[in-house]
Amino acid sequence: MPDAPSDLPEAAQRRFDQGAFSSALSVSDFGACLEMGLDPLGLVQGFCAMRWGAFTMSGMGRGLNPYNGAQGGYVQNYQCPHGMISAEHRAWGQNYQQPWIEDAWRTGFNSAYSRMMEEAQALGAHGVVGVIDSENPLSDTGVVEFHLRGTAVKVLGAPAPTETPWSTFLAGQRLAKTFEAGYAPVSIVTAVASVRVWAYCMTEYLMEGTGGMWANAGSAGEIVQVVDAQSKVRDLARSRVRSALQGDPLHGAHLELSTREFSKGDLEVQSRLSGNRVRRFKDFDPLATPRPTVRLS
Amino acid sequence: MSLRDEVRRAFDTVSTAVTDAKSMTSDLSIDEELNLHSIGWEPVELVSGVSLYSIPYGYWNWGQGEIEAASHAHAKAFSNATARILREAANAGGHGVVGMHIERAIHPTHVEISLVGTAVRPVDTTQRLERSVFASDLSARDFTMLMIAGWEPLGLASGASFVFAPRRTMSAALQQQSQNVELTNFTEAMYSSREAAMERMQDVALEMQGTGVVDVKVQEGPMHFASHAVGFVALGTVVRLAKPSHQLIHPTTVVSLNDASVEFDAQTLS
Numbered sequence: 001m002p003d004a005p006s007d008l009p010e011a012a013q014r015r016f017d018q019g020a021f022s023s024a025l026s027v028s029d030f031g032a033c034l035e036m037g038l039d040p041l042g043l044v045q046g047f048c049a050m051r052w053g054a055f056t057m058s059g060m061g062r063g064l065n066p067y068n069g070a071q072g073g074y075v076q077n078y079q080c081p082h083g084m085i086s087a088e089h090r091a092w093g094q095n096y097q098q099p100w101i102e103d104a105w106r107t108g109f110n111s112a113y114s115r116m117m118e119e120a121q122a123l124g125a126h127g128v129v130g131v132i133d134s135e136n137p138l139s140d141t142g143v144v145e146f147h148l149r150g151t152a153v154k155v156l157g158a159p160a161p162t163e164t165p166w167s168t169f170l171a172g173q174r175l176a177k178t179f180e181a182g183y184a185p186v187s188i189v190t191a192v193a194s195v196r197v198w199a200y201c202m203t204e205y206l207m208e209g210t211g212g213m214w215a216n217a218g219s220a221g222e223i224v225q226v227v228d229a230q231s232k233v234r235d236l237a238r239s240r241v242r243s244a245l246q247g248d249p250l251h252g253a254h255l256e257l258s259t260r261e262f263s264k265g266d267l268e269v270q271s272r273l274s275g276n277r278v279r280r281f282k283d284f285d286p287l288a289t290p291r292p293t294v295r296l297s
Numbered sequence: 298m299s300l301r302d303e304v305r306r307a308f309d310t311v312s313t314a315v316t317d318a319k320s321m322t323s324d325l326s327i328d329e330e331l332n333l334h335s336i337g338w339e340p341v342e343l344v345s346g347v348s349l350y351s352i353p354y355g356y357w358n359w360g361q362g363e364i365e366a367a368s369h370a371h372a373k374a375f376s377n378a379t380a381r382i383l384r385e386a387a388n389a390g391g392h393g394v395v396g397m398h399i400e401r402a403i404h405p406t407h408v409e410i411s412l413v414g415t416a417v418r419p420v421d422t423t424q425r426l427e428r429s430v431f432a433s434d435l436s437a438r439d440f441t442m443l444m445i446a447g448w449e450p451l452g453l454a455s456g457a458s459f460v461f462a463p464r465r466t467m468s469a470a471l472q473q474q475s476q477n478v479e480l481t482n483f484t485e486a487m488y489s490s491r492e493a494a495m496e497r498m499q500d501v502a503l504e505m506q507g508t509g510v511v512d513v514k515v516q517e518g519p520m521h522f523a524s525h526a527v528g529f530v531a532l533g534t535v536v537r538l539a540k541p542s543h544q545l546i547h548p549t550t551v552v553s554l555n556d557a558s559v560e561f562d563a564q565t566l567s
Contacts, residue, residue, distance in 0.1 A: 036301060036304045037301035038304065126308065156301070157305060158305060174326065174327060176300060177327045177328065177331070179307055180303060181327055181330065183307075184308060208354065209355075209406030209407070220350065220351045220352060220353050220370060222350050222374075223350070223351055227377075230349075230411070231346075234345050238322065238343065242322065245320035249320060249321040250321070250323065251326075251330070252324065252326060253324040255324065255345065257411065273343075287331060288335065289336065289445060290441060290442075290445070292549070294550050295551055295552075
């Protein structure tokens, strides 16, 4: 068994030493794991509480000139077609990536993940199956807790692990089918991208449906700035995940998008992509054409 | 080889990552991927498309007949989002998109359509088709069955219509206050909305030179933000015969011996 990492809680080490295993697997998943030769060793967890508050500039952050953007990050500017009209008129608009939010999220998630994997290593596990992750507010002071948990397993008959354990969101029959299909789990992969939208006059008018007194009243059209932000934020999350895959396939991906509106057309758009990084260890066995069935029971 | 041996083999033979290859990404389950492989197709990349289209203020509450600005905004948002996902799929080398998740939101001043799916293509490069990329919300399993039956998907068709249910006159409202009566204004509005939406969806199918539309989903009802507006949206996958005739699939009848009380717990797979 590898040496226990130094920051492993003393209580966790005591729990592991007690002898009985714990597991987050359902009975059917537990049965499937034993069938695969994966022996559950213990329920492993990782936590990280992050301050999660003033990461986005409020309306007050909107300066006279467009923000230059973080180095190398996505920035797109939008210019008002009307010219100088009044101080309130939104003469420019901007979409920009918020790497400080992405970095904070990554720090929180990765810390919780590595703590979970430390527990798995302390148990001498080859891998962690059935990973479940959550992000929940811990208090009303802008603190978000990242919580990851899964079941550490040992491959029966395999030599003691020398590398970091593998991990997967899958467990039970779905994991068994993944092996049968010729894929071995490598790790869970997840990435977040965040884009802030400072609306310019046209976005503001189109979101309000007013057309504005300076545009053609009642005009309709695509809200290009928000479409650009939503498309880009998904693209950023995907390219980040792709770079983490290093040529391996991603299975069971889940792409979600959330939007927060601060004021008229001022948005924060966030996208999260997660899935299972797997690696092919054999070719697909030739499959027969599926035969449709009708169940009588 | 037993499952245990497969698992041992997986970790004994798995090599280091191939860094020069382009990663395949997919939101399909392993079952769906196996289904695709059984007919010689494979997933390529997770793709998405989005569009927000504005509706000028004030169209929802007063008027009569169709709320054309809303119907038009829905049609434009849907076609723009579809065009974007198809472009992404084509850039990834896909021949189509399956298992598309469609999220639609109708707001008082804009319509938002978001599409996410997996681009797919035939594994055998010689079988790759010289025609435009298709989009479909059929699952990989349904796509497999469709292809086995000799049909092919051509694209996604949508039709939407939002109609204003005229307000009753003051005297009619007072007379009907204590009666159980049909509100013909709402009945007629729903009829009108349904027919217009279905016709639009069918028009799209004909434009694609399809024979029909399968797996049509409809959403209908009042708009929560406008008390006298009703909407009807229909969308489905346009199909046509790819073989000279329909291939009978002859389903096999099975009786499951599983104990109903010991069922697989999908909760743990989230």
